[in-house]
Amino acid sequence: ARQSKRTKRAKKASKPCSLREVEVTVSELGLGYYSDETLLFRYCSGNCNASRRNYDLILEKWTRKGISKRERSPCCRPKEYDDISFLDNSNRYQALHEFSALACGCV
């Protein structure tokens, strides 16, 4: 079972950074709003191996303490964000700023 888990992880890591989407209800967002409205939540995920600069190659080999793993290579993150609005279960209009990704990039 352990072997199969490792294989799955390796496969996931090989997909490049891209915009992905999933349908969620507002309540599932976990932000404290309650609504059964379904939203399309877009997020950024995937590897950024192809975007490594000399800077990243240096940090990869860096043994200095205090630099976290996530600072050593490009991050797959949103380049633009989208707002969203919805009606909560009390029929109040709610707006969420920078809710979802619009475009992704390796930064």
Add this chain to the structure above:
Amino acid sequence: ARQSKRTKRAKKASKPCSLREVEVTVSELGLGYYSDETLLFRYCSGNCNASRRNYDLILEKWTRKGISKRERSPCCRPKEYDDISFLDNSNRYQALHEFSALACGCV
């Protein structure tokens, strides 16, 4: 000993994302160039807690598999890069593109 290690980590995590610098010799960069010339290598490190958007707050609570920890919150990364040139130990002129950070940000 374990407790003291955890305390140190917690202190480091509380410094916000900023440009830091360290003096290194070219050989220490680990890129396969050999020179005793000393360079100022600038890098980005620190936490980005203050830069969290609704997007990040949603991903933080996200239990969906396949999203890595580093994609769940802003990364402290260079916004601009600097090139550098040096003489290697064979007296050849070498140039490294995007070698060092010039400015950092939470992306």
